[in-house]
Amino acid sequence: MNNIPPDKRSPFEHERDLSPYELGQIMNSNDFDWFQSECKKTAIYPRGQGLSYTALGLVNEAGEYAGKVKKFMRDGVIDDKAAASEIFDVLWYAAMCAEELGYDLSEVVEGGLRKLRDRQKRGVLGGSGDNR
Numbered sequence: 552m553n554n555i556p557p558d559k560r561s562p563f564e565h566e567r568d569l570s571p572y573e574l575g576q577i578m579n580s581n582d583f584d585w586f587q588s589e590c591k592k593t594a595i596y597p598r599g600q601g602l603s604y605t606a607l608g609l610v611n612e613a614g615e616y617a618g619k620v621k622k623f624m625r626d627g628v629i630d631d632k633a634a635a636s637e638i639f640d641v642l643w644y645a646a647m648c649a650e651e652l653g654y655d656l657s658e659v660v661e662g663g664l665r666k667l668r669d670r671q672k673r674g675v676l677g678g679s680g681d682n683r
């Protein structure tokens with residue numbers, strides 16, 4: 552863990568409140584936090600370097616997934632089971648990245664969904680920039 556205060560509620564800015572009904576349609580936060588806790592049980596990496604280690608792992612696994620897609624471009628077939636396994640590896644590292652930042656995975660997911668819904672309602676899903 553790092554020194555980021557544990558009282559942070561969401562990693563996202565520019566979000567608006569969703570009603571409990573809207574949130575209920577989006578997610579069951581317990582599922583994401585359960586997944587994160589399961590990932591944590593299998594997390595073996597140098598403590599004190601977790602922030603960097605998990606970031607590198609996330610990029611590495613995304614690259615492994617991209618490699619499967621690259622081979623599809625070359626060969627015209629994709630090993631979908633191997634590709635799905637790489638997607639899981641990405642999710643594992645994403646969960647541990649959140650852990651290293653001091654967030655519950657549900658906070659990251661909920662905050663991200665709020666951001667997307669807000670952009671959708673304002674008609675700015677297209678375009679670029681983190682703070683649309």
Ligand SMILES: [Mg+2]
Nearest residue numbers: 612615637640
């Ligand atoms: Mg992998």
